[in-house]
Amino acid sequence: AQTVTQSQPEMSVQEAETVTLSCTYDTSESNYYLFWYKQPPSRQMILVIRQEAYKQQNATENRFSVNFQKAAKSFSLKISDSQLGDTAMYFCAFMKHDDDMRFGAGTRLTVKP
Amino acid sequence: SQTIHQWPATLVQPVGSPLSLECTVEGTSNPNLYWYRQAAGRGLQLLFYSVGIGQISSEVPQNLSASRPQDRQFILSSKKLLLSDSGFYLCAWSVLASGVGVTQYFGPGTRLTVL
Numbered sequence: 001a002q003t004v005t006q007s008q009p010e011m012s013v014q015e016a017e018t019v020t021l022s023c024t025y026d027t028s029e030s031n032y033y034l035f036w037y038k039q040p041p042s043r044q045m046i047l048v049i050r051q052e053a054y055k056q057q058n059a060t061e062n063r064f065s066v067n068f069q070k071a072a073k074s075f076s077l078k079i080s081d082s083q084l085g086d087t088a089m090y091f092c093a094f095m096k097h098d099d100d101m102r103f104g105a106g107t108r109l110t111v112k113p
Numbered sequence: 114s115q116t117i118h119q120w121p122a123t124l125v126q127p128v129g130s131p132l133s134l135e136c137t138v139e140g141t142s143n144p145n146l147y148w149y150r151q152a153a154g155r156g157l158q159l160l161f162y163s164v165g166i167g168q169i170s171s172e173v174p175q176n177l178s179a180s181r182p183q184d185r186q187f188i189l190s191s192k193k194l195l196l197s198d199s200g201f202y203l204c205a206w207s208v209l210a211s212g213v214g215v216t217q218y219f220g221p222g223t224r225l226t227v228l
Contacts, residue, residue, distance in 0.1 A: 035216070042221070044222065045205075046219075050216055100159075101217060
C-alpha cells in the first residue's frame with residue numbers, strides 16, 4: 001500500500017520569503033500522480049499543484065513549484081514570495097488509481113508579517 | 114465551470130440519530146464522486162467512491178453508507194450515529210480530461226459533531 005509522509009507538522013516563514021514543504025511517499029508503481037492541496041481555515045481543500053510521475057519536468061503554478069525526485073520518492077513544494085494568504089494546512093497526496101488517493105498528515109504553514 | 118455543493122455546512126446530532134449529508138456537482142457529466150472524512154488535525158480518509166449511478170465502493174467498514182441516486186448527486190447516510198462519526202466530511206469529484214489526467218476537486222465540507 002502507498003504511504004505518504006510529511007515530516008514537518010508545522011512551519012513558519014516571513015512574508016515575501018521562500019519556504020519548502022517536504023513530502024515523501026512509498027510505492028512500487030512507476031506511473032502515478034502527486035498533488036499538493038491547501039486547506040485554509042475555511043477548511044476548503046484547494047488544489048495547488050499536480051505532477052504526473054512520467055513527466056520529468058517539475059510542475060510550476062505561479063509562486064508554487066515542486067521538486068519531484070522520482071528515484072528518491074520525494075515531492076517537495078516550494079512557495080516563493082510568501083503571502084499572508086498562504087497561511088494554511090498543506091497536504092501532499094499520492095494517487096495511482098482513481099479510487100486510491102492517499103494523503104499525508106499535513107504541514108501547518110504560518111506566514112508571518 | 115464546474116461547481117460542487119455540500120449541505121449542510123454544519124450539523125450537531127445526538128448519538129443514535131440518523132444522518133444524511135448531500136453533495137451535488139454542476140457543470141460536468143458522469144463524474145467520479147468521493148466521500149472523505151477528516152478527523153481534527155489529521156489528513157483525509159476515503160470513505161466511499163462512485164463511478165456512476167448506483168455504483169458505490171466502500172473503503173472502510175463502518176456504520177455509514179453512501180448512495181448515488183442521480184449522476185451528479187452523492188449522499189452519505191447513517192441509521193445511527195456514533196460519537197466516533199464526528200469530523201469534517203468532504204465530497205470530491207473527478208473527471209479524466211485529455212491531456213490533464215485525473216484530479217480531484219473538493220466541496221466546502223460539512224462539520225459534523227455527534228454529542
